[in-house]
Amino acid sequence: MAKQAFPLSGVYGLIETGPVVLISTRWKGRESIMAQSWHTMIEFDPPILACVISESNYSFELIEKSGECAINIPTVEIGRQVALCGNSSGRNADKFEACAFTREKASDVEAALIGECYASLECKVIDRVKQYDLFVMEVTRAWVDPAVTEPRTLHHRGYGAFMVAGETVSLPSEMR
Ligand SMILES: Cc1cc2nc3c(=O)[nH]c(=O)nc-3n(C[C@H](O)[C@H](O)[C@H](O)COP(=O)(O)O)c2cc1C
Structure with missing residues (x-):
């Protein structure tokens, strides 16, 4: 492959795990929804993950004060609403109403x-790394729609570009 030098500012779009x-x-009655893609699993059982949530976001304040959140996994069918949630603030808008989302x-x-969203994870904050706006969260309950067998999830490439997943392939591997 003929690789060329690549700008460091674009690295996130190569390696971003998504979805x-x-x-x-x-x-306290205030709510928001933000798009988020800088996250990673860090433990299997109980499931623990880490999410970077910038202090500049309204959601940061609500998670910091409540110590909890829900992580909902959308598919390409609601991509426009995902982009809206990632480009507007809940400080001055009701994103559930703007996206015509159903509260469950x-x-x-x-x-x-x-x-x-085809899956939702109920999460409690169990640790923080303040320097990086990193929240470590334990998933205490998970919900998945069993009818969605090949979810076409979105993977962020930057500036409105998303890769869409959905194909499952089988390869020789013992890894859980
Ligand atoms: C695809 C996408 C991914 C994003 N990922 C993150 C992220 O990982 N961390 C973050 O702090 N903001 C991320 N954002 C930005 C927030 O979603 C955005 O600032 C949002 O308006 C915050 O809403 P709020 O002010 O209501 O919390 C992302 C935005 C998009 C469109």
Whole structure:
């Protein structure tokens, strides 16, 4: 392959794990939804993950104060709403209304689950790395629509470009 030098500012678009998720939050009646793609699993069982949530986002304040959120996994069918949630602030808009999303009641967290997402994870913040706006969260409950067998998730390349997943292939591997 004839590789060429690549700008460091674009590296995230090469390695970003995705899928883009929608983090819903609620604290004392205030709520928001943000698009989020800088996240990673760090433990299997109980499932623990780490998410970078910039201090400049309204969602940061709601997660910091409530200590919880829901991570909803959207598919390409609601891509426009995902982009809207990632390019507007819940400080001055009701994103559930703007996206025509359905609020579904969660069991362990106050934040609403997004009905239009095929999976939702109820999460509690268990640790922080303040220097990087990193929240470590334990998933306490997970919900998945079993009818969605090959979810066409979105993977962020930057500036409105997304890769769409969906094909499952089988390869020889013992890894869990
Ligand atoms: C595809 C996509 C991925 C994003 N990923 C992140 C992320 O990982 N961390 C972050 O802090 N902001 C991320 N953002 C930006 C927030 O979603 C955006 O600032 C949003 O308007 C915050 O909403 P809020 O102010 O209501 O919390 C992303 C935006 C898009 C469009």
